[in-house]
Amino acid sequence: MFKYFSSRALRWMQTLIFAINEINQRTDLLPQLKLGFHIRDSCDDISASLRAALLLVNGQPEIGTRAERVNRDKSQERNVSSNLGCAAATNTISPVIIGDAASGVPLALLSSFHIPLVSYCASCGCLSNQRDIPTFMRTISSDTFQMRALAQLVSYFGWTWVGVIGMESDYARFAIQLFLQESEQYGVCAAYTHFYPVVLSQQALDELLDVIQMSSSKVIINFCSDSEMKWILKEVLRRNITGLQWIASEAWTTSKTLWDEFGGLLTGTLGFAFKGVDVIPGLMQHLMSLKQSSIHKSAFVAEFWEELFNCRLNGSVNSHSHGGDNYLDRLPCKGNEDLNDVYTIYLDVTQLRVSYNVYKAVYLVAHALQDMSNCIDGQGPLPNGMCADPNNVKPWQLLHYMKRAHFSTLGEKVIFDQNGDPTAYYDLLNLQRMPDGSLQMVKVGFYDASSPPGRSLVINDSVIQWPVGKQASRSVCSDSCPPGSSIARRKGEPICCFDCVPCAEGEVSNTTDSLECSRCSENTWPNKGRDLCIPKTIEFLSYHELIGSVLCFVSVLGACISLSILAILFTYKDTPLVRANNMELSFLLLVFLAVCFLVGLLFIGEPTDWLCRIRYPAFGISFALCISCLLAKTVVVLMAFRSTLPGSNVMKWFGPNQQRASVLLGTAVQVIICVIWLLTSPPHANNNTTNSATIIIECVTGSEVGFWCVLGYIGILACMCFLMAFLARKLPDNFNEAKFITVSMLIFFTVWITFIPVYVSTAGKYTVAVHIFAILASAFGLLFSIFAPKCYVIILKPEKNSKKNMLQKIKSKCAAK
Template sequence: MLAASAHGSAILLIGRTLTKFYQHVLSLTFAVKEINGDVNILPNITLGFNIYDNYNDAQLTYRTTMNLLFKSQRLVPNYECETQGKLTAVIGALASKASFRMAQILSLYKIPQLTYGSVPLIKNEVKQLPFFYRMVPSEDHQNVGIVNLLKHFGWTWVGLFVTDDDNGEHFLQALELRLSRHGICSEFTERIPPQEYLHTLNEMELKLKKFIKFFNHMTSNIFVCYGNTFSLMFLWYFAGEMPRDMKMTFPGKVWVITAQADFIIASISRHRDLQMFQGAIAFRIHSNEPPGFQEYLRTIKPDWAEGDNFLKEFWVEAFGCSLPDPRLPYVITGSCTRNDRLENLAAPLFQMQMTGPSYSVYNAVYVLAYAIQAMHSFRPTGREILYEQKEKNKDFQPWKLHRFLQEISFNNSAGDRVSFNDEREVRGGFDITNLVTFPNRSFHNVKIGWVNPEAPEDQLFVLHGDMITWHRDFNQALPLSVCSDSCHRGYQKKKKEGDKFCCYDCDLCPEGKISNKSDTDDCLQCPEDQYPNRDRDQCIPKVIKFLSYEEPLGKALAGVALSFSLVTVLVLGSFIKHRDTPIVKANNRELTYTLLVSLLLCFLSTFLFLGKPGKLTCLLQQPVFGMVFSVAVSCVLAKTITVVLAFLATKPGSHLRKWVGKRVATSVVLSSSLIQAGICVIWVGTFPPFPDLDLHSVTEVIIMQCNAGSVLMFYLVLAYMALLSIISFTVAFLARKLPDTFNEAKFITFSMLIFCSVWVSFVPTYLSTKGTYMVAVEIFSILASTGGVFCCIFLPKCYMMVFKPELNSREQLLRRKY
């Protein structure tokens, strides 16, 4: 007979029985009974089992493991005596430490071990235990579920309670890494004392007082609790020993409890008040209900099995009754009656529905049965035939199951698929339940979701939040747990110095940036063609703008330029009409015409700056402006030089008579203008101006303008104009008092003073303005400087020609001179 042995985990705790754990035993017996009664599974083999309890003690764990291997009155290692069947495999234990202690011995004999408790293993440990299988999913899936749960409700500020052991450290390292990746941080990490504290009441009392004081300063509303069955008893002692007045004022919290801690939650409510844990969200090993399991539980009675040493202790503890002396023939007497049934027990004492650990034990038995069946059905080939013939006469070796356990895959009676991954962990996930407590210290677990890594991505984490019953202090409103209030749209987080990254202030997004969602770490830069709105939570497309004729400013400038142009044309016409009069003939008539034409072109050049910039207008804009202004200033300079030469030539014996005439004036105008022309040709030939979009000068608009191409050439043109105007101003100022009836030096001095003043103020004004106002400033400077020259030089002459024509004669001028 083959024996499949199960290794139980501490049915007794601190002098009393944890009645919930007895279901683990019953799930094993139920599975064995099903398999032995099924003709399709192991038809010629009967499974047997032995069950041992290690009482969560290291020495007893080693002892009971040795008993499984070498059972006798006296333990003799490596000798098998009085066996009732060949040991095939071991199922157990619930606690991870006990599982590892068993594995240290079982691995020496290559006996497969299937643990049904949640065991955090590192990959290196997996390699060192090749015959170690886990009937529960990896803790990594649970950690993923915890993070998804916190993200689902927006909880970013949590407290962590973990056992002060290696498993707790392993859990912290794995979870905190995931938390930080998803913007969640822990307010505190409190380590729960190990089991030894439960046996030293003085130390425990001191720890409880410190713990209560610490508990009052928590600001987070979410506590994640991880620990094994026994060390977590401390939290429940804390709940039970908490002063009554503190229980009434203690604020409600949401406890997120891992599967390891859930084992004990289901077992202590009879002796402890669980109201503090109302609304807790627990991760539980996935379970399902095999057909017939509850009917099987209803058949359980105290006299059900003669070899079950746990049943009587369970019955006394669960029903609170007494049984007769075990030395007498077993008959139910005392307070225990034959009407006592498991289904009559309250859920805190015993559940009729199969729990997660029991479901793992049930599946473990079937895994072994199918592996044994596969081994017996195996047909060797090639060299395997020779090897099997050599091994044929030898006893069965448990290590042979290893090959078939790795490949096991079947659907159990509950409809779930059972198989192992590469790390020898059963595939599957965790159920998520909500703990609903009642005043009579009973409770009910409501399934509200699950974590299933084998499901499609959108079904990996499922949670029905509307099914949750929260702690009464929250009044059924969604609990909040954040270190800092959420930063609204238009703001970004600013870390508080010295605090964790979940604690921050909210700062308005800087200029040009937005945040279109809450709790943004960094604001987003708007595209160049967009700008932030007033609230800085969205980008608005910029409007393309240029100085157009439709704008009031454009209309005004165009009107002024047109008016000056018309006046200039009228003056030119008047001068042509009166070309033979002394006032026109004085100071070189052709030079006067040239000056008027250049001033007219200066006025008209402003229209190149108005309207939508194009390739041609941008190419002509600055060079034309520079050329016509240079010609105009050159003409003014030539007029001034003509006045000086005319005065000097009248002196007796002067050699300057030959320079008086048109040649000097023409030479001055041509030479001065050609230098500017050369500068403009170099400018256009190397870095020609072009249409451009200015995206940054003005926040809300895109300025369409002409790019100078070369700023250096632009200011070189202005500098040359400034040089000509300064020379003209200087010469005119020195000649302003020359005794000549036709002396224009005074008017030229005023005109150049206005001209220089306008362009000196132009540079700082131009550099300090943005957008279309830059173009407006340049147009205004052109109109002001040109208008100043025009008015100072020509208005006095026009006044004489129009309003005082009688004075415009040679006789009158000579008389005035006399």
Template sequence: MEGLESCVKLPGSNGSDLKVGLYYHPPGQSETDDKELEAELRRKCRNGKVMVSYISQNLYMSDSVQYPYFYRTIPNELHLCAGIGKLLKYFGWKWVGIFTTEDESSVRAVQILREEIEENGGCIAFYETIPHHNRFTRLQKLKIDRTINESSTVNIFYLNKNAAFPFEYVLFTQTLERAGKVFITIPQIEINAEFLEYSDMKNNSFMFTPYKKVMPKFLKFIREVEPFGLASDYWADIWWYGLCDRRCPKNIRRDCKTDSINKIIFSSYCHSTYFGSSYSVYNAVYAVAHALHDMIMSGSGNGTIWTRENREVLDHLPWKLHRYLRNLHFKNGLGEEMHMDENGDLATGYDILNLIFLPDGTWKYEVVGHYNPHTPSGQDFTIDEKAIIWESSFTQTPPQFRCTPSCRPGYRKLPREGEPICCYDCIPCAEGEISNQTDMDTCTTCPDDQWSNQKRDACIPKVITFLSFQEPLGIVLSSISMIFFFITAVILEIFIHYQKTPIVRANNQHLSYILLISLMLCFLCSFIFIGHPQEVNCILRQTTFGITFSITLSSILAKTITVVTAFQATKPGSKLRKWMGYRVSLSIVLSCSLIQIVLCLAWLFTAPPFPYVNMRLEIGTILIECNEGSVIAFYCVLGYLGFLAGISFIIAFLARKLPDSFNEAKYITFSMLVFCSVWISFIPTYLSTKGKYMVAVEIFAILASSVGILVCIFLPKCYIILLRPERNSKKELRKI
């Protein structure tokens, strides 16, 4: 490994060697701040300005102003943070804890990682920094243990990547025994086989490592090379001679000498974990070689002859090579297409590894995903969930880590005051609102023609409602209307059949016919109020009702006036005899009805009733109703009916004690009393009801008042006609 610190040497034209630095960061040493790192890089290749790193992911080195000639063959930490963020977002992990070493580079990278997590809706449950090596105390370890145990989070160990065997990795290895946790780290670690014998390791960790492949004949090189300089690095020396262990895979097992076997202390270091940088070194050397080749070829024409002019070109290597590295496209020894991005980084990505502990006591890394920021959006992040081995204690796979459980559809999030945005309560959506996804911040209001279902997770069409003939209420009201229509028709037939009898002829039989026919129309007009409101029946509803009732009340008024007139006409010398004919009665009916007709026509020409779709009156329903158009006109029509009823009631009440032969006035008094009672109670009831029940109230008022008139005025007469015919004579009539 120490040999990688050397620069690539090419012969210069003046006998000196030109150098292109392959920057190597020694194991066990943390990265320094900007100025120290720059000094270190310059010291690695004092006579050159172009530096190619195969291990540094430091964000500072992407500053093209300060480091215009810096290149690397691995992604920088910005992409690493984005990859971790995408992994968290993919699995829906919102509650995250972070551990990091306290060097400046890692702290800055973690700050970017935190921003990435928060942009995806996650929260940082805790953030702990870990000191390096011998400064790490037992008390600090206990604090970290307690933090992990008490927090149900995804734990990210953003540890320094350039220390080959730091104490922090030992700490991380010990955390893998924690059940119900998930851990994410950025370097690969090596697990001691002896440690596995007394530990219960869990399948709960992921690693992000730069994309790599095994180079041709590289494993043969590992087996056969005799390294120099490893004695100065204790851990590297142990790992190298650990490859002599018989339990190592054959493709990397070294044939060691007998005196080297004593150095096998931790025989578990026989995995290829620490070959990770070799692929980057491989690409770094290829990059430099191809850049030099392109530069030489461009300077010598066909590049077939090495001349003094070629070597003179190399005197200007720093700035010339920079241009070729910046625009470099090449194929490495594996046939892979490579190029540098705008930051001078090799356009490559990361493998996502799952650390799997097998039942036989061994372990392995399984590639379960990739993140390559240089591929098109939507293809940059892939995960093979089937390849992931989850810990058996997880009740749900993939497990969920949140401050609070997810808000299922039908609920929305209500942030808790003073806590992170990931900590919230779930409250149900209001009526008419839905949430059809988990963890929605707000509920969506349904369109006007739709309403939320019971679970509040979908909008469903509102129920269209109106008073129909098919529903029980409509059937009852229409049945009552028909029954009393036929009863009225029967009474009319009786009166026509017994038209010459005294009781029918009393008080003008023609008015009785008109009154009965108008009552029949009143019963029939109830049908206009039932059924789907249309423009025609909305117009006919109130006008038909107003006109027919005005005829009814006008007839009653005419009857009442006839009673009074007839009494006065019997007095000697009275001039009212000429007003006793049926022509006068008909004139009263026509004139009073004509006023109502004029009111209705004015209503229709100014603001007629119209069908109206009411979507907000009742919850979850669309009410189709008739709007009166002009409320003033509606109450004018009702008011006029009340006026006619009131006049009839007053006159009949005053005439109730007239001679017995004209005692129909007391029946009219009762009928008008019923009529006024019904319609006085109708107004507050009508105003307090909604929808189809408002229509039902009006129909009930029409039927009740009509029945009241029919019963009070005609039932006593029908009783005498049908059951007491002996009383239907002039002699008996005068005794009543």
């Protein structure tokens, strides 16, 4: 595996040198001290990083010539030193280390030596553990905040089904773990989580791309560096996979090399980049100050020069570091090479992010030394608060001041938290193709961890350019459940995979993806969409609806017919037909029937407690009066016939007074039942809200025993009346109302026997309607069965309404016997 030279890393190194030179030239910062430095190459390798760091903290001198060190160390160890103001250049212990760029955990072992370590690019959240790594600080934000930002980003666009991939490294593993934890609270699920090796073989690429292609998720978050991303994109291009929405980690968000080579695949990519500056005054001039005459002073610069101009410096032996090309075949450098003649990322200062973090890291050390120099006894890190000597700096003493440092640089306030992390701020960038065809990373939002909860992420949707179409693609495992339904989890699948179940009767959900439906209150009911509780419909048998109007009309009509027949009979009260059929009881019966018809009106309209307490007793007593009258009439007919027999004086025991008394006595029993009912558990109005979209205002009987006793007593009277009428069936027609009473009782029994099951099985206003119908039907049955024949004779056959005709019929009847 060959390591290629990084021009970006050289720019970072030069930024460090520039910042140190700038501080050494200032009179307001460390006027009595000069900063020096010793730079070693980590070669992007953990073992090389550790070796270089240990050499720095142990103060080991370098042994042998540069050529000998190169041949000895396969990690290509290179260094450059400047120890301005230092006593010795080769054996001075470094009190602080700035670097490196990687998030490798092993480097944190330097905490065992109590050496402050300031990283400008190691963002792994694992490095914020001050208990295990107390000497670590950094000028880049912790990935903990970036993962929160990413979780909010995917949630903002409704992406609940995302693919998460990353290379096998501490950085990617900790980042993915944090992202999955943060995204869970937003209902975001990982369609897959896949790790691939740092060295991507074809087999590893095939496995990764197979996972991506087989998944339904089109949104992919990748935690890697630009070098790994490059190989992945090459395979994506080879397989012609399109329509992917890439979400970049900050490690490759701003990689210009990726834009230039794979712009067509990455257009629309979103990613966070830590805060940078547009310009560091004087840095460009410092970067351009490289001349061939001075590049031999630094192995880094020499190798950069040879790589950039594809030439060989006199006396250079860097053939091992050029990826295996024939370095010795290169032409010698001419000496007139100029940085202005070529493009190099080394001079690209359009987006100074990592370089700015290096710049801040140097100033962190400088301000810590400044605070140490300005220390007042009693506030220092030594016992009894004594101050440290800035001319003899101990690493742990410097760390004491670094932890407390706060300063401003290039207009930004730099503050560190208890974990040694700066305040997190990220720019949200979107790779867009400009009208001229060029590609640019455009800022479309930002994440500020210092903002109040819920307002930390700000996105300008209108300026985002998407990979496909003009809006964000959909990436969900299951479509959202609309209001009126709830989520039903699928067993064994992620929480983002679910079914939508309509809310049960009486329940609503008014939000999308509701976890459960809520039950409406007793007085409300779901609307048709089951997303809103609306007031229940008030239901009772009203005069204003058709069935109520019809029953009201029939009740009044029945009363009018009863009173009309009463008027007819009263008009012809002196005729034999009327006199022969117990005129007084007939008049009473017609009045009571009219009352029965009018009682039906008490069952129409909105029930109240008083109305309920009146309607049931009125119904029971009115029918008791009617049946009692019929019973008295039947008894009178029987007694009248028997009184015509020789020696019989029965009628003297059942005269008019006894007839009235029997009616009153028969009704009195019903009155007593009703009084007991009203005193113990009277009927009352009730709002019935049980499992219905309506509030049924109804009269409840209070005591079921009382209600059925009232009906039962009416039934007993009707049975007695029917028995008497049956016994009088063979009496002469002139005196015989028995057959009409028999018919009326049969109708009465039919109506009320049918009434009972229908009454029990219906509900609401229809129960009341059935009750009224039974009252009207039975009343009409009594009215027409008994009085229709009489009215027929009186009005249409007046010649038959004579004493002679009646006596003739009686004689013929007796003769037949």
